[in-house]
Amino acid sequence: MMRVVLVDAGGANLGSVRYALQRLGVEAALATTADEILAADRVILPGVSTAATVMRRLRELGLVDTLRALRQPLLGVCVGAQLLFEHSEEDDTPCLGLLPGTVRRLPAGEGIRVPHMGWNRLQRRGDDPLLAEIADGAHAYFVHSYAAPVTVDCIASSEHGAPFAAVVRRGHVMGAQFHPERSAAAGARLLHNFLSMEPA
Numbered sequence: 001m002m003r004v005v006l007v008d009a010g011g012a013n014l015g016s017v018r019y020a021l022q023r024l025g026v027e028a029a030l031a032t033t034a035d036e037i038l039a040a041d042r043v044i045l046p047g048v049s050t051a052a053t054v055m056r057r058l059r060e061l062g063l064v065d066t067l068r069a070l071r072q073p074l075l076g077v078c079v080g081a082q083l084l085f086e087h088s089e090e091d092d093t094p095c096l097g098l099l100p101g102t103v104r105r106l107p108a109g110e111g112i113r114v115p116h117m118g119w120n121r122l123q124r125r126g127d128d129p130l131l132a133e134i135a136d137g138a139h140a141y142f143v144h145s146y147a148a149p150v151t152v153d154c155i156a157s158s159e160h161g162a163p164f165a166a167v168v169r170r171g172h173v174m175g176a177q178f179h180p181e182r183s184a185a186a187g188a189r190l191l192h193n194f195l196s197m198e199p200a
Contacts (some may be wrong), residue, residue, distance in 0.1 A: 002195065005031035005040040007067070011055045013048045013181060017077060018112070024192055034066040042195060043072055047079030048109035049075075051103065051146070052091035054079050058086050067096055075194050081083065081168065081175030082146060092148050098173045103146050112161040115145040118135045120158045120178075124164050128155045129197045130169055130190065137184040140166065140178035147177055 004021065006014055008030040021028045028044065031037050047054045047069070055115035058064050067074070076084045083095045095103070108114045124136040140158070147164035150157050158178070160189040167190070168175045174194065180187030 002026070002041045004028040004042045004044065004195065005036055007037065007043065007045045007058075007063065007080075008032045009045065009047055009054045009061075009063075010049060013046050013078065014194070016179075016181040017044065017046045020191060021195075022187065024188065024195065026195060032061055032063075034063060034129060037063065037066055037070065041072060043067075043070060043074045044194075045074065045076045045080035045083065047077065047083065048143075049079055050090055051079055051082055051088035051093040052071065053124050054083060055093055055095060058083075064096065068178075069097065071172060073194065074174065076175035077181075078177065078179060081177050082148060084168065084173055084175045085148050088146060094100065098124060099148075099151075099168060099170055101149050101151050101153075103148050105146050106144070106164065107161040109161055114161075115143060116147075116160040117143050120156055120160065120166075122156045122178075123157050125150075126155055128169055130167065130174055130193050131155060132189070132193050134186050134189050134193075140176075140180075140183040142166075142178045144177060148175075 082103040086097045134141040153170045158166040
């Protein structure tokens, strides 16, 4: 049986992500140790907080090097996805550095409120197994003030004042800026794809 763990980095969405996985028939364990993470087949790093808070928690648990060295499929969600990058402007935070780039604050403007909260469309930027059966233009639910740039690792983008990375992937490292656990069919499909795809 596939072993899926949720890294317990103090994110407020742990319960809702766990429940979303249960709806897919998967019981995910909470992990706070390197041994628990390394024994898993799939690792999910949720986060609803600030980049600095979650990185501090990961350092306190001694998990930063574990996540950096991980070879199993890893999915970051929301702040967890931002932490995959090298740096975040939020509190000037060094992150995991698994993907190149800096997470920046979304630009506010006339009619553009930050934080970005609510449903927005996904724009596919190529084919990837993580996006299987997720249509171009599918709606996903976002709650965030910071986002990663659109780079070669971005496989789906969205726009709020400016384009930003909504889904990223480089090999076994994947991230979703939106909340799949709150994104209805598109979110359930992304989680299903993550669980069922062949390791990179």
